[in-house]
Amino acid sequence: MRITLQINDDLFARAKALAEEQGRTLDSVIEEGLVLVLDKRDKPSRKKFTLPVSRSKGGTLPGVDLDNWASLEGLMEED
Secondary structure, three states, X not given: OOOOOOOOHHHHHHHHHHHHXXXXXXXXXXHHHHHXXXXXXXXXXXXXXXXXXXXXXXXXXXXXXXXXXXXXXXXXXXX
């Protein structure tokens, strides 16, 4: 289909340069851009994922004091 569009000069120059760089026609670059925009819009957005809350009664390992930063640092540096 043949149409006439008004495109921002900078956008036109960038699209034309890309077409030349890739050895393609300007039409194919513009068509690819439209496909990308429309396909992205048509895809359903990902549902928000919520991590499950642990109901474990295990707590921390014996000897681990979460209120003592120096102790925690020492435990993390142990091999």
